[in-house]
Amino acid sequence: MERIVSETEVEIKNADGLHMRPAMQFVDVANKFDCAITVSNESNEVDGKSIMQMSMLAATCGTKLKIKADGSDAQEAISALQELVEERMFDEPPPKQKKRKIENKET
Amino acid sequence: MKFADFVCFNTLVGRLKAKDRNGAITELVNALSEGGQFASDQNKRIAKAVIKRENEASTGMGKGVALPHVKDAAVKDVVATIGQSSVGIDFSALDKQPVYSVILIISPTDNPDKHLQVMENIFKHLQNEKFRSFLRQAQTAEQIKDLLREADEKVFF
Numbered sequence: 001m002e003r004i005v006s007e008t009e010v011e012i013k014n015a016d017g018l019h020m021r022p023a024m025q026f027v028d029v030a031n032k033f034d035c036a037i038t039v040s041n042e043s044n045e046v047d048g049k050s051i052m053q054m055s056m057l058a059a060t061c062g063t064k065l066k067i068k069a070d071g072s073d074a075q076e077a078i079s080a081l082q083e084l085v086e087e088r089m090f091d092e093p094p095p096k097q098k099k100r101k102i103e104n105k106e107t
Numbered sequence: 108m109k110f111a112d113f114v115c116f117n118t119l120v121g122r123l124k125a126k127d128r129n130g131a132i133t134e135l136v137n138a139l140s141e142g143g144q145f146a147s148d149q150n151k152r153i154a155k156a157v158i159k160r161e162n163e164a165s166t167g168m169g170k171g172v173a174l175p176h177v178k179d180a181a182v183k184d185v186v187a188t189i190g191q192s193s194v195g196i197d198f199s200a201l202d203k204q205p206v207y208s209v210i211l212i213i214s215p216t217d218n219p220d221k222h223l224q225v226m227e228n229i230f231k232h233l234q235n236e237k238f239r240s241f242l243r244q245a246q247t248a249e250q251i252k253d254l255l256r257e258a259d260e261k262v263f264f
Contacts, residue, residue: 056227
């Protein structure tokens with residue numbers, strides 16, 4: 001079978017970051033594919049199909065993660081995971097907009 | 108991040124009396140409030156919230172450990188305790204196996220990053236076979252405390 005390696009960088013955009021529920025969603029999507037999937041931050045590379053390992057990433061909102069897929073369905077896996085993380089944001093809200101400080105009171 | 112930064116050592120339970128999931132959660136919530144983490148009139152409400160979260164998706168991550176948790180304004184910082192079960196508790200865990208260590212975590216509503224760091228610390232140690240085996244063997248609060256202190260001092264790495 002053809003070997004395809006696909007890679008992308010995603011940014012965690014939901015306010016609460018990659019806590020247990022999003023990590024489970026990620027692992028669920030990852031496990032639909034045959035390719036091997038690894039996810040890394042600056043210090044660790046973990047198995048994207050293992051909930052225990054994904055929880056070790058402690059990816060807070062704003063963290064960038066590299067996702068690497070290796071196998072015949074690598075490209076489909078990468079686009080599905082990218083959609084989950086960046087477009088669906090794990091079905092969670094982004095951080096609340098900080099209220100603009102009211103300065104320049106005088107005039 | 109160390110265990111000492113979020114585990115309330117005076118609330119550890121060496122042998123849970125409860126034999127089921129909800130009972131274990133309630134027992135650990137009570138332990139945290141007895142240890143001074145929040146007022147006892149909050150116990151029922153917090154236990155209910157943890158159970159509700161658990162019903163949505165099991166936190167039984169496999170290898171005999173469950174990490175029930177919830178965000179609640181009753182705490183200002185992340186607080187956690189651990190209860191050990193000798194008989195094993197059904198948490199509907201991912202690997203369908205009974206749970207022997209229940210790690211209850213209550214996080215404040217406004218600090219998601221700290222919650223993630225706490226989880227990172229716990230999972231990092233749970234990856235370690237030696238740590239898991241010692242945790243499984245711990246039967247008193249003192250033994251759990253010693254294990255966590257040793258883990259903090261990187262005895263296993």
